[in-house]
Amino acid sequence: MNLKTEVKSDIEIARESQMKPIVEIAATVGLSDDDIELFGKYKAKLSADTLKKLQTKESGKIILVTSINPTPAGEGKSTVTVGLADAFTSLGKKTMIAMREPSLGPTMGIKGGATGGGYSQVLPMEDINLHFTGDLHAITTANNALAALLDNHLQQGNELQIDQRRIVWKRALDLNDRALRKIVIGLGGPVQGVPREDGFDITVASEIMAVLCLAADLNDLKARLGRMVIAYNINREPVTVADLDVEGALTLLLKDAVKPNLVQTIEHTPALIHGGPFANIAHGCNSVIATTAAAKLADFVITEAGFGADLGAEKFLHIKGRSAGIKPEAVVIVATVRALKMHGGMIKSELKNESVAALTAGFANLKKHIETIESFGLPFVVAINRFITDTEAEVLALLELCRQENIPVALTEVWEKGGAGGVELAEKVLKAIDTNETEYQPLYDLSDPLDVKIRTIVQKVYGASDVEFSPKAKKQLEEFDDFGWGHFPICMAKTQYSLSDDPAKLGRPADFTVLVRELKPSVGAGFIVALTGDVMTMPGLPKQPAALKMDVDENGQAVGLF
Template sequence: MDEKKPLSDIEIAQSSKLDPILEIAEKVSLTEDDMELYGKFKAKISYEKMRELEQQKNGKVILVTSINPTPAGEGKSTVTVGLGDALSRLGKKTMIALREPSLGPTMGIKGGATGGGYAQVLPMEDINLHFTGDLHAITTANNALAALLDNHMHQGNELRIDQRRIVWKRAVDLNDRALREVVVGLGGPGQGIPREDGFDITVASEIMAVLCLATDLDDLKRRLSSMVIAYDFDRKPVTVRDLGGEGALALLLKDALKPNLVQTIEHTPAIIHGGPFANIAHGCNSVMATKTAAKLADFVVTEAGFGADLGAEKFLHIKSRSAGVEPSAVVIVATIRALKMHGGVPKDELKHENITGLKKGLENLKKHTETISEFGLPFVVAINRFAADSESEIQVLQEWCASNSIPVSLTEVWAKGGSGGIDLAEKVLHEMETNERKFQYLYDMTAPLDEKIRTIVQKVYGGKDVEFSVKALKQLEEFAENGWGDLPVCMAKTQYSLSDDPAKLGRPTDFTIHVRELKPKIGAGFIVALTGEMMTMPGLPKKPAAYQMNVDEQGRALGLF
């Protein structure tokens, strides 16, 4: 008799019963008057309620990060959801806070980003597609600003903007390499000023970062008005405030700024809001989402994109400073297959036992544990178990953690939901109770930008040094003159390696990070350092996930995973 084929993520999601969102809200003392309903199973939390919560004491925030991921993904969101469900099973008042998926990777490689198996947020179809329209609002605001800028040029250019030095790009929430470099304004005098332009993916737009770091509507307007969009003929920065469009942008974003309330398969309340990438942006869900969850619950489980070298570093250096929210503990997700890949095992051989490759790949995990220790935070390593993992491989990883005095938990939330994360939840609680948190930043805000970058490279990546291009060196001088030197740094770097070369897996040593360009994100409040070959508009793979997607006669999504 053939073994029964396991259900896919979307089949599990579609077979799960959702509770009305009002019942989910009651678990964290929210009423219908505190929310704006988007159908039966989605809602936005009102500004009035968030203002009311400001005097409440914060719950404890648990940050989930990982080792450097492999192209298949390592289940960080799945572990985040499963840990939240496990804490709920232990009787803890818990909320989960995650980013909103972008249609780019959903239609490209990922196919979705709402967890997996029995550790998912629902309704997964809505969240993975248009959800409550937040990303579309950000796209519209981004492109409205581009239109206002080009119109200003066409109508006489009172601000003396140098069309060769416009830095604001248009945006679309899709992977579309053909839009990286374009020319606009062709067709004669009536069609505007011809110039070179380009598109970023929406999640790389500064407006996404602004929305995710804003603390309220007034702060949103302040940040929007501070965004640098171009330079004039004297090479002085031109901002949205100079152009005068921040009010219209805020109007377009007034609903998108409100956090979205949904639920997990096990009916744990979850806030899904904001979605900047961690390799080209700061990789964290919104400040308003995390702070609201911390006011409503005793424990908040949140995640930051990719490995601890990217999302976690940016959560701790950028988001924590902006929000005043510091995690009480960190979970570092590791998988046997990713560790083997970091140990030199080819992707098509990862299903086979390989103790030698696993042991070699453990150096990658070791570096990430050292990084979190540098920040002074207690942590637990979560082994996200996959079906192909052998008992011997799991034992090797557990024994290695024990020999290095690293708390570790074998986690099976994909297959078992919250019950598969009980051990992880108990160990995280134990670490928070028994280890004194001595959180510290790795660089001071008054340090020069190049010193901040060098600190991240050496302390977080384990690199030797930084090499700046001629352009980047000139920008360092200009940014200091413009008064931007006291801002934190957001590194744009490949997620697959500690270095800026995605082929250098494991724990490379004696490497140099190459910074080719700096970008001022003054509204967001950080400086982006572009390294290696990182681009702000991804392309689609040879076989996009979109080819597997469809919809049935009942309107149910097919092919999301």
């Protein structure tokens, strides 16, 4: 690649692309005009009747895209997901994408949008990265309606004898706002409510987001909402949404948000984008409804899970896959020369300098994620997502490192070339599926005690020596077992930047112990969250948030989205 060539921004490339009417995209997977609900010319939702009709069809093969631990250098997992799907389409395979919806918090904060990049994007990227079809706003509203109904219950006599010191339900906002992490509400006298401590989570950390993404259908959504634990009473017994008798109202607010959103890539591959729980807090996968619907409509589904294989992929396999009864036929592990150099000790400002030594040192991080996927018994291919700053010596060195370890690998250039840059990867994924002789196997049984499940993840996936539980976590392990929650899978809340619980430990750390400081029941979602490190459920903004570069021009078009 010529480094002197002017590089267009993602939004410029998106604007220059010609979208087809969404009714034409729907027709490519056998959907008629009556099967979709239009949101303008280029967006649609699958109707409730369509989702019911699809349940009787055979399912296609699901391919999961994951990555190494992310760094500020970027990995491009969403870009590879889109490019791989376009490559499958170019090979004549009936293919769909199933991806998460972006959150406004990261979009306006530090991470940017989540629609891919370059010539491997889903469109319309401006809409998807902003308000889209309103799903996240509906989830925010349902979350806060529950909070308001809960506080009203306290105001009106507290029939359930809720201990206001032990209310665990927080309010939500789909923005990064650290000032709302801990607040006091109900000030101003008797008519203003009952004073108590409260706080906000970012919407994608709300259990309602996790519930929506794991629900099989509307009825399952309602049942899961009813099981959510919102507080404990004066006898320290859990109080649920069903006890408050408001699961019907919450379901009403979510009746449209539960329907998957249909859009398209630059190369017109159909994509279902739906739901978006964070992978370092929740389970990091798009909705079960979208993934299963895509599998009914296409022969191949390319889906992704948030952050590295230690988070999103592990949770896809232990939580989403078990809940929905699905498993991937193959896994793609995305790595970049830049990120591996950071894992090998280079700082971001030096990445433009060639360093095969740093790349070689950072290769250990990729090796650990490969070992994790192998431990599940799944075939895989490593995708080297090429950046324009990568030198030939670095790329050749990484390919050679993979070949020395007999690691199936493909150089991908989907950012620059779209689907054409992912054909080699697509062919190797198809070969991995066809020649696979292993069988998928979870790393723990649901019947294992909660502490055993946590220790299994910590040791087998992170490579830690052991796990340590705080006194509070030890007490919660006993309480949760008494409440009948011991059979749930574990959802680890951990930094995405390291295999350990310390974001500064890059590469492949060794001889470390993970501290679980607290457990949080997500009974509606159907998992127990284990909180480690300093993971925040309401992120803050950086010193120079992306929002500072955002604007709108005189024609009403977005500026500064990426």
